[in-house]
Amino acid sequence: MLDRAAERxxxxxxxxxxxxxxxxxxxxxxxRLPSTRALAVTLGVSRTVTAAAYDQLLAEGWVSARRGAGTFVETVPPVDLGSTATMPPSRGSTVALLPSGVDLGAGTPCVEVLDRAAWRRAWRAAADAPPDAGPDPVGLPAFRVAxxxxxxxxxxxPADPDAVLATSGSSxxxxxxARTLPPGARVAVEEPGYRRAVTALRAAGCTVVPVPVPVDAAGLVVDAVPPGVDAVYCTPAHQFPLGARLSAARRVALVERARREGFLVVxxxxxxxxxxxxxxLPLLAALGPDVVAHLGTASKLLTPTLGxxxxxxxxxVVAAVRAQRDATGTRPARAGQRVFVALAAHGDLARHLRRLRRExxxxxxxxxxxxxxxxxxxxAGAHVVALLxxxxxxxxxxxxxxxxxxxxxxLARHHGGPPVASGIVLGYAGPTRAELRRALPIAADALAAAATV
Known part of the structure; x- marks a missing residue:
């Protein structure tokens, strides 16, 4: 504890x-150390005190400030443990119980609303099935029906179960x-967009077109898709990261171009x-089942635990993916499929989705x-964008x-080239409701101050 009567x-x-x-x-x-504000509240001191202490530790090199993440312990300093002023506190002390930071990044599911009783029940039901004796490159029939x-x-x-393959997630x-496309296939992507998908495309040997396709308030600008591409990757339901919804007219235009020019829409x-x-709005896969590959995941809907x-x-396309899996031994794990099936079978999945939307x-x-x-x-979705x-x-x-x-x-890190927009992608699903309420005033103050820079 700090001693206000001490000379130091x-x-x-x-x-x-x-x-x-x-x-x-x-x-x-x-x-990660707590914020200076949170630490000041915990200790009952001015934030000037905590900020000065952090500045001193930063100057000495014992901690480091990582942009967008917080202040972290860097290394163990030499301390004179014989000094009462620097004796290490116990695990139950104030310092040991300092509150942690809050991450307002996007892409984390809201597991706080997941019904734990339904979760346990689904896992027990999944465990009733006997162990698998061999690989499954397609997915459980019950999972595909679900x-x-x-x-x-x-x-x-509307989809036929034969048109469905289980995957390990969207990425x-x-x-x-990407590995089913011709070597060096040219793929157009949104800008700004989902960089993990871009990385996956490049790792599979695809060429991401050098001029990315811009996004505006109506979503992907279809007219800006360059000619001669083999595929277009997009997030039409809630564009990541800007949050636009691809308009109905552009959905039709994209499907028509795909048919006319022979490219695949992902x-x-x-x-x-x-x-x-x-x-x-109608899914692209509903408008063009012959030219669209539709991807979904339980990771944001439920939890990445299911994989x-x-x-x-x-x-x-289904046949090409199956052939690739047969050749490489790749197969999605069945455990998560079985849990998903159990949740769907008992109505828990639908109830969870209703709770999640309300939350x-x-x-x-x-x-x-x-x-x-x-x-x-x-x-819609689980994030907003505050432009700067x-x-x-x-x-x-x-x-x-x-x-x-x-x-x-x-927003800068979601661009492949020079940023065309600046701002903050603020996710609100991952933290608990209490953490969100504690963090929002801090985020609001930071945005307001930055807007005047």
């Missing part, structure tokens, strides 16, 4: 206590599809089920209110929030 200034005491906590093993290299029912009920997509499916249904105030997703594609709608309203309504994107004037403002917002224990995600 409070920042010096706190810096010494943090050094001692590291030397004593309470804090370890790689641990996916068909889910897509028809929640996404309006894995992108990689599998429809990543990012946040597709997570709509609450937005009427659904399961689905691919709905034309027969030739995310409420969270989004809180986010919009906290940010003064200055967000872009459709009223330029890259300097974006970096300033990330840095200020990080100093207070909140990790923000800048």
């Amino acid at each position: 200034p409070l920042p010096v005491q706190l810096a010494g206590a943090l050094r001692a906590a590291t030397a004593g093993g309470v804090l370890r290299p790689g641990d 996916v068909v029912e889910h897509l028809l009920r929640h996404r309006g997509l 894995a499916a992108v990689a599998e599809l 429809e990543d249904d990012y946040d597709g089920e997570l709509r609450y105030d937005v009427a659904p 399961v997703g689905w691919l709905v594609a034309p027969p030739a 995310l709608a409420g969270r989004r309203a809180e986010v919009v209110a906290a940010l003064g309504g200055a967000v872009t994107g459709e009223e 004037p330029d890259g300097d403002a974006e970096r300033a917002a990330v840095a200020q929030a990080a100093r207070h224990g909140v990790a923000l995600d800048g």
Whole structure:
């Protein structure tokens, strides 16, 4: 504890206590420290005290500030453990119980609303099946039927179970599809867009076209897709990261171009089920089942623990993926499929989706209110975008929030080339509701300050 009656200034005491906590093993290299604001509240001191202590430790090199992530212990300092001013605190001390930071990045599911009783029940049901004796390159029949029912009920997509393949998730499916394309195949992607998909395409030997396709308020600009591509990757339901929804006219135009020019459309249904105030539009796969490969995943809907997703594609594409799996021994794990089937069979999946939509709608309203309504994107999904004037403002917002224990995600990293937009991609599904409410004022202050930079 800090001693206000001591001769040593409070920042010096706190810096010494943090050094001692590291030397004593309470804090370890790689641990994230709380924000200066959160620490000040915990200790009952001014934030000037905690900021000065952190500045001292940063100057000495014992901690480091990572942009967009927070302040982390870098290494163990040498401490005179005989000094009462620097004795390491016990595990039950104030320093050991400091609150951790909050990550407001996008892409993390809202596991807080998952019914744990239904979760346990599904795993028990999955365990009733006997162990598998051999590989399965397609997916459990029951899983494919469950996916068909889910897509028809929640996404309006009629599909035949024979057109469905189980996958290990959307990114894995992108990689599998990429390997079925001709060597060096040219693929157009959104800008800004989902960089993990771009990485998967390149790793599979595809060439991502050097001029990315821009995105505006109506989604992917179809007229900007260059001629001569072999495939187009897009996120039409809730464009990642800008949050636009591909308009009906552009959906039709993209499918017509694919048919006319002979390219494959890879429809990543990012946040597709997570709509609450937005009427659904026809999926690209419903408009063009002959030219569209539709990808879905349980990772954002439920949890990445299942490691399961689905691919709905034309027969030739399904056959190519199956042949590739047979040749390489690649196969999606069945455990997650069985859990998904059990959740769907008992109605728990549908109930979870209803709870999830209500929860995310409420969270989004809180986010919009906290940010003064200055967000872009459709009223759906699990993130919003707050635009900023330029890259300097974006970096300033990330840095200020990080100093207070909140990790923000800048738009810059979602671009393949020079950024065409600057701002913050703010996710609201991953934290608990309490964490979100604690972090939103910090994020709002950082954005407001950055807007005036």
